[in-house]
Amino acid sequence: MRRVILAVTGTIAGLVALLSFKSHVPSVPVAATTGGSGGSSSSSSSSSSSGGQTTTVPGEFPQGSLAGQLPAGETAVDGKAADTAYGPVQIQLIERNTKIVKVAVLVQPANTLHDIQIGAFAFPKLISETLAAQNAKIDAVSGASYTSAGYIASLQSALDQSA
Amino acid sequence: MPGGGVLSGSLGSSGSGRYRHAEHVMGTVVSFDVPARAREPRGPAGQIGGPLGEAVRWLHWVDATFSPYRDDSDVSRFGRGALPLADCAPELAEVLEGCAVISARSGGYFTTMPGGTFDPSGYVKGWAIERAAAIFTAAGSAEHSVNGGGDVQFVGDRLWRVGIADPLRPGRLALVVAGRDFAVATSGVAERGAHIIDPYTGQPPVGLASITVVGATLAETDAFATAAFAMGSAARDWVESLDGYEAFAITAAGAIWQTSGFGAYLG
Amino acid sequence: MPVRPKNRPTRVGARGLLAAIITGGLVVIALWWHGSPGVHGLGGWLTGAGEILGLLCGYGVVVLVALMARLPPLERGLGTDRLARWHAMGGRYVVSLVVAHGLLIVWGYAVTAHTSVVSESATLLTQYPDVLMATVAGVLLLGVGIVSMRAARRRVRYETWYFLHLYTYLAIALAFSHQLAVGASFVGNLAARFWWSAMYVTVLVLVLWYRVAVPLRSYRRHRFEVLGVKAEAPGVISVYIGGTRLDELDAEPGQFFRWRFLTRSLWWSSHPFSLSAAPGSDVLRITVKNLGDHSQALARLQPGTRVFAEGPYGAFTPADSDRGVLLLAGGVGITPLRAIFAALPGQVTLIYRASSERDIVFRDELDAIAAARGGCVHYLVGSRDEIGGDPLSPRVLRSLVPDLDEQDAYVCGPAGMTSAAVRALRDAGVPRQRIHFESFEF
Numbered sequence: 001m002r003r004v005i006l007a008v009t010g011t012i013a014g015l016v017a018l019l020s021f022k023s024h025v026p027s028v029p030v031a032a033t034t035g036g037s038g039g040s041s042s043s044s045s046s047s048s049s050s051g052g053q054t055t056t057v058p059g060e061f062p063q064g065s066l067a068g069q070l071p072a073g074e075t076a077v078d079g080k081a082a083d084t085a086y087g088p089v090q091i092q093l094i095e096r097n098t099k100i101v102k103v104a105v106l107v108q109p110a111n112t113l114h115d116i117q118i119g120a121f122a123f124p125k126l127i128s129e130t131l132a133a134q135n136a137k138i139d140a141v142s143g144a145s146y147t148s149a150g151y152i153a154s155l156q157s158a159l160d161q162s163a
Numbered sequence: 164m165p166g167g168g169v170l171s172g173s174l175g176s177s178g179s180g181r182y183r184h185a186e187h188v189m190g191t192v193v194s195f196d197v198p199a200r201a202r203e204p205r206g207p208a209g210q211i212g213g214p215l216g217e218a219v220r221w222l223h224w225v226d227a228t229f230s231p232y233r234d235d236s237d238v239s240r241f242g243r244g245a246l247p248l249a250d251c252a253p254e255l256a257e258v259l260e261g262c263a264v265i266s267a268r269s270g271g272y273f274t275t276m277p278g279g280t281f282d283p284s285g286y287v288k289g290w291a292i293e294r295a296a297a298i299f300t301a302a303g304s305a306e307h308s309v310n311g312g313g314d315v316q317f318v319g320d321r322l323w324r325v326g327i328a329d330p331l332r333p334g335r336l337a338l339v340v341a342g343r344d345f346a347v348a349t350s351g352v353a354e355r356g357a358h359i360i361d362p363y364t365g366q367p368p369v370g371l372a373s374i375t376v377v378g379a380t381l382a383e384t385d386a387f388a389t390a391a392f393a394m395g396s397a398a399r400d401w402v403e404s405l406d407g408y409e410a411f412a413i414t415a416a417g418a419i420w421q422t423s424g425f426g427a428y429l430g
Numbered sequence: 431m432p433v434r435p436k437n438r439p440t441r442v443g444a445r446g447l448l449a450a451i452i453t454g455g456l457v458v459i460a461l462w463w464h465g466s467p468g469v470h471g472l473g474g475w476l477t478g479a480g481e482i483l484g485l486l487c488g489y490g491v492v493v494l495v496a497l498m499a500r501l502p503p504l505e506r507g508l509g510t511d512r513l514a515r516w517h518a519m520g521g522r523y524v525v526s527l528v529v530a531h532g533l534l535i536v537w538g539y540a541v542t543a544h545t546s547v548v549s550e551s552a553t554l555l556t557q558y559p560d561v562l563m564a565t566v567a568g569v570l571l572l573g574v575g576i577v578s579m580r581a582a583r584r585r586v587r588y589e590t591w592y593f594l595h596l597y598t599y600l601a602i603a604l605a606f607s608h609q610l611a612v613g614a615s616f617v618g619n620l621a622a623r624f625w626w627s628a629m630y631v632t633v634l635v636l637v638l639w640y641r642v643a644v645p646l647r648s649y650r651r652h653r654f655e656v657l658g659v660k661a662e663a664p665g666v667i668s669v670y671i672g673g674t675r676l677d678e679l680d681a682e683p684g685q686f687f688r689w690r691f692l693t694r695s696l697w698w699s700s701h702p703f704s705l706s707a708a709p710g711s712d713v714l715r716i717t718v719k720n721l722g723d724h725s726q727a728l729a730r731l732q733p734g735t736r737v738f739a740e741g742p743y744g745a746f747t748p749a750d751s752d753r754g755v756l757l758l759a760g761g762v763g764i765t766p767l768r769a770i771f772a773a774l775p776g777q778v779t780l781i782y783r784a785s786s787e788r789d790i791v792f793r794d795e796l797d798a799i800a801a802a803r804g805g806c807v808h809y810l811v812g813s814r815d816e817i818g819g820d821p822l823s824p825r826v827l828r829s830l831v832p833d834l835d836e837q838d839a840y841v842c843g844p845a846g847m848t849s850a851a852v853r854a855l856r857d858a859g860v861p862r863q864r865i866h867f868e869s870f871e872f
Contacts, residue, residue, distance in 0.1 A: 015483070
């Protein structure tokens with residue numbers, strides 16, 4: 001019985017120690033990239049009403065600007081950073097002959113591992129489905145989820161800018 | 164640049180002479196799809212002029228006046244009791260009246276007092292977008308749309324096609340809706356955080372993952388969508404009872420339902 | 431027969447193994463630390479705790495499997511019985527961590543998403559990759575844990591328990607994919623995913639090698655088969671196993687093998703039995719007490735039955751020393767000690783404790799060995815009432831072996847007798863490090 005108590009209290013104490021050290025760590029510093037060839041003359045970068053921080057996060061989906069590595073005939077257009085409840089989302093479209101061939105994520109919320117998780121498996125799908133949605137020849141997308149909203153808004157703005 | 168822009172064909176807009184603009188305002192991105200002439204005449208420093216400039220200025224004014232996140236906005240000061248209604252912008256009274264109508268028609272599920280503080284945002288955004296679209300109509304445009312972060316007002320007797328995002332599968336479209344001269348609004352659970360609270364339980368509503376309402380004008384359509392989502396499973400009967408509004412919903416379990424007249428809008 | 435001197439092969443001691451396990455755990459925690467951008471709010475704390483525990487579980491099951499993988503350095507250094515005890519304790523801990531991990535993650539996600547725990551569970555099960563499989567795995571582990579509890583073990587047949595326990599392999603396989611797919615510390619960290627997978631693959635290879643390939647190879651080389659069965663005493667039988675090139679096994683007195691007799695009822699499990707005589711060049715002898723289905727089946731073994739023998743195992747091998755040696759046997763614990771008694775040079779005393787005269791095994795053999803090698807055998811027979819006290823008291827021990835506190839003591843018997851004897855030896859002045867014991871619990 002003594003061993004059980006020792007194991008339980010030791011585990012809890014260890015967890016509390018680890019977590020409290022990490023709760024003093026400030027959120028990851030912002031490193032939003034807005035490169036790419038799609039500059040616009042409209043207003044400046046987003047004002048985040050939530051105060052969330054963002055960073056480019058390594059992941060499986062194309063991340064970071066692809067503008068510098070494009071073959072001939074492809075152009076990169078950056079959407080504006082669009083706000084979500086937990087931070088801005090910004091995407092970049094790679095277009096060839098009026099078709100979107102690739103989508104890269106420039107900025108996504110990364111306050112917690114959960115954010116990164118959502119991004120890591122949501123964004124590849126979001127991206128592949130953008131390419132499919134394009135075939136549906138729609139004029140707009142209506143939706144409510146936060147990543148979608150930010151993504152859609154950013155997607156919309158990227159399209160808007162290049163039109 | 165001219166509407167023969169590189170993407171206009173792929174998005175199905177109706178040919179040359181169109182212009183798309185994205186404006187970051189009200190905590191989201193508002194997208195405009197308007198005739199190219201709507202930008203003119205340009206302002207003295209080269210800024211966007213014409214009806215588009217007016218619409219953009221309108222939205223920023225709404226943001227400054229109605230934002231509950233800014234302490235100095237009319238809405239915040241009115242909500243604190245620091246500013247009597249008579250001294251507020253006259254549009255606030257109009258908004259309050261609109262909210263009261265929606266609230267009554269939704270049995271209280273739409274409320275300007277979510278969580279105890281005064282916040283008419285559920286109505287304001289749709290109303291502001293609707294008014295922005297009206298600016299272009301008044302300037303003579305026959306075909307345009309304004310999309311406020313997923314809630315859209317379409318003007319023009321042509322078939323507009325809207326993809327509805329699948330709330331349960333990020334990135335997928337659940338379906339495509341098509342209509343003429345109509346408004347589309349979707350309310351649902353954000354992937355993180357539910358901003359809509361059932362005023363009767365004080366908790367986020369259960370039952371629906373998202374609900375899309377179509378109607379003629381965006382202010383009411385958007386507010387009805389918010390109320391319907393707060394109602395959860397009871398929304399179906401309620402929207403059926405509303406004249407001129409149809410709905411399509413995806414439940415939290417992934418099932419779908421639609422009101423009897425929604426079939427006319429399937430794209 | 432003197433003990434053959436030989437080079438000591440690698441053995442890992444208890445302290446070394448514990449240090450290695452703890453170091454691994456710290457590396458795993460460092461992985462979480464490195465990947466976590468910061469913990470904020472109740473949801474963040476709950477999720478963070480769930481993530482840490484999840485990583486420790488994924489590491490813990492690997493350690494548990496490795497403990498039972500029959501790795502020779504561990505078997506030699508710690509002994510099979512201690513490895514089994516560590517595995518049991520660790521297993522209880524890991525199963526608890528698995529449950530805690532699941533609960534904390536669901537709760538943490540629900541808090542962060544401002545949804546109910548129920549709806550968040552549904553979301554996790556349906557939307558997050560492989561979480562459903564991992565949940566099944568968790569339930570399997572919990573079930574195995576419950577069935578392995580002492581209270582349940584008594585009511586469940588060994589066969590049933592054994593097969594249920596095999597499901598842990600299935601659970602580990604099911605849970606593996608969700609670790610890499612959803613594990614927050616692995617997102618975007620290719621190196622971490624690589625090393626984590628390498629850890630699993632390594633243990634898998636070790637298990638396949640030492641638990642499957644080595645016994646097969648040993649069988650091909652030695653062709654073990656049953657020569658015959660002899661009754662030694664009521665309820666006690668000896669099984670003689672023959673084979674080729676048995677001296678290559680390098681078995682030492684006191685060691686045991688795991689025996690898998692290839693008959694229809696016995697083939698599916700292997701049981702450990704000590705050699706009860708020094709290994710010959712073509713014969714091995716084990717002596718078994720009739721304790722259950724399995725031992726009864728042994729009595730019916732036919733000559734010519736093929737056997738898989740894995741081993742030798744066991745840390746119960748006295749080293750040559752100048753000091754005298756005391757061997758304390760209780761009940762069936764006489765088996766390895768009889769082999770040691772015959773082989774160990776120098777001054778050796780054997781004390782054989784049995785509840786009745788009928789339970790004494792090998793009496794003639796033991797007397798003959800004592801006469802031949804000049805050792806002493808003491809038989810402490812009778813129940814406590816008959817003797818008027820515990821015969822294994824410090825006073826009795828000192829009277830039988832006057833310079834006890836300068837000798838090495840080796841104790842073998844049922845768990846209760848072993849712990850009582852160890853206590854008595856300590857009270858009689860024998861230092862802890864000179865007491866060696868092996869108790870048969872499994």
